[in-house]
Amino acid sequence: MRRPTAVDALVAVAVAVSTAYSDAGAGRSFGDREIAGLGWEPPLWFAVPLGLLVGAAALLRRRRPEPFVALALAAWVTLAAFTAVMVAQYAFAERTGSWRRTAIGTLAASAVVGVPIWRLGGPDAAAPLTAAICVAPALLGLYTGTRRELIARMRERAERLEREQHQNILRARGEERAQIARDMHDVVTHRVSLMVLHATALEASDGRDATTIGRSIGAIGREALGELRSLVEVLRADGDAPVAPQPGLADLADLVAESRRIGMRVTFEIANESGSRPPALIEHAVYRVVQEALANVHKHAGDAETSVRIRQTPDVLRLRVANGPARGPGPGLPGGGHGLLGIAERIRLVGGELTARPAPGGGFEVSAEVPL
Structure with missing residues (x-):
């Protein structure tokens, strides 16, 4: 001046x-x-x-x-x-x-x-x-x-332009944090829930089948560590992120089998009327939805009868995971309340819509519809 x-x-x-x-x-x-x-x-x-x-x-x-x-x-x-x-x-x-x-x-x-x-x-x-x-x-x-x-x-x-760039950076950082939080939740919650349920079964068995249950806990733990290691590699990568294959529809049978091994009554049906595979991003999003829905059944409904149904037409892919009322109290595993929000965001990112609501006869239902 x-x-x-x-x-x-x-x-x-x-x-x-x-x-x-x-x-x-x-x-x-x-x-x-x-x-x-x-x-x-x-x-x-x-x-x-x-x-x-x-x-x-x-x-x-x-x-x-x-x-x-x-x-x-x-x-x-x-x-x-x-x-x-x-x-x-x-x-x-x-x-x-x-x-x-x-x-x-x-x-x-x-x-x-x-x-x-x-x-x-x-x-x-x-x-x-x-x-x-x-x-x-x-x-x-x-x-x-x-x-x-x-x-x-x-x-x-x-x-x-500098202010807009700063806002874009903040928005990108927020989206990255949300993505990391979703991945960490999906990787950790399901595996740890299975490990806790196996440990509970081991405690109630009074030493019977201890070797089998312990082997299952070890396998689940190794799978969780492998997924966490892959996620850490993505976060530490200086260049392009590694392109390791992500779980999709073909891996749902193994996911359901894990739940069956801990005593859950799960039925699994998948029908493909289009004759072609959906995009990999949609497959991965559907896998995470089923994983989160089964984890919630483990936490809150215990041994409730559960059904997983997937139907794909040339235009749309429909998913429904429903469980009946629990026969007894669940294992009481803690929940952060972010799981349903995370899978709903995943489905929105691929252009679909997710609905989670109590079932009319008791229990809970998660359904999703994704346009192809």
């Missing part, structure tokens, strides 16, 4: 002094005749106050250039001071930034400045002097103002 203030003060002092001294007499006469309209030797009591007024107007030229132009033209008519006119023309064009207003102001100023010179020296003298005093400063001011406005717009656009 200090630099423009100092420049304005310096310009105001210079304009005031040059006006009061009539530009040291450099432009007051043309030959032996005075250019000033009054044709006089201006007294100090007139020249000094007018110079101070013009200087004050020059100090405020950035906010109010019109009074500066008027006083500068008055100084030209009475004192033949041309420096104030040149500065006023530049300031008016720079601050206005309008070709039309600048042209009108320049024509008016050219008439005031050029007529006395034309009257005394003819058009050969009036044309170059008027162009130098009025037209050239106006064109320079218009160029400077337009350039300043263009730079300001470019800076504003760059700042807006």
Whole structure:
């Protein structure tokens, strides 16, 4: 802020002094005749106050250039001071930034400045002097103002783009965190639930089938570690993410078999009327939905009878996982309440819709429909 203030003060002092001294007499006469309209030797009591007024107007030229132009033209008519006119023309064009207003102001100023010179020296003298005093400063001011406005717009656009880029980064980070949370939930919850259920069965068996149950717990634990290791590799990868195959419809039979091994009564049906496989992303999303639905049955319904049905047509893939009422209390596994939200988001990302609601006769039902 200090630099423009100092420049304005310096310009105001210079304009005031040059006006009061009539530009040291450099432009007051043309030959032996005075250019000033009054044709006089201006007294100090007139020249000094007018110079101070013009200087004050020059100090405020950035906010109010019109009074500066008027006083500068008055100084030209009475004192033949041309420096104030040149500065006023530049300031008016720079601050206005309008070709039309600048042209009108320049024509008016050219008439005031050029007529006395034309009257005394003819058009050969009036044309170059008027162009130098009025037209050239106006064109320079218009160029400077337009350039300043263009730079300001470019800076504003760059700042807006930077803000948008920052928002996009924050949005991308949020989406990444949500994706990581979904993957961690899908990988950990189902496997750990199976391990807890096997451990509960081992505790209730009083040593019977301990080896078999322990082997199942170890297998489930190794599968969970393998999936977690794959997820960590994705997070640590500097370049492209590894493209290891993700579980799909072909892996659902093994997923259902795991639930059956811990005593769940699960029926599984899959029908493909289209004769082709759905996209891999849809297969993976459906797999995660079934995995989460079975995990919820493990947690809350225990040994309730459950059915998993998938039907694929050429246009749509439909999924339904439903369980009946529990025969007894579930194992009481903790739940964070985010599982259904996560699978609903997965289905939305592939263009489908998921519905989770209590079944009419008791139990719970999760259904999804994904357009192909």
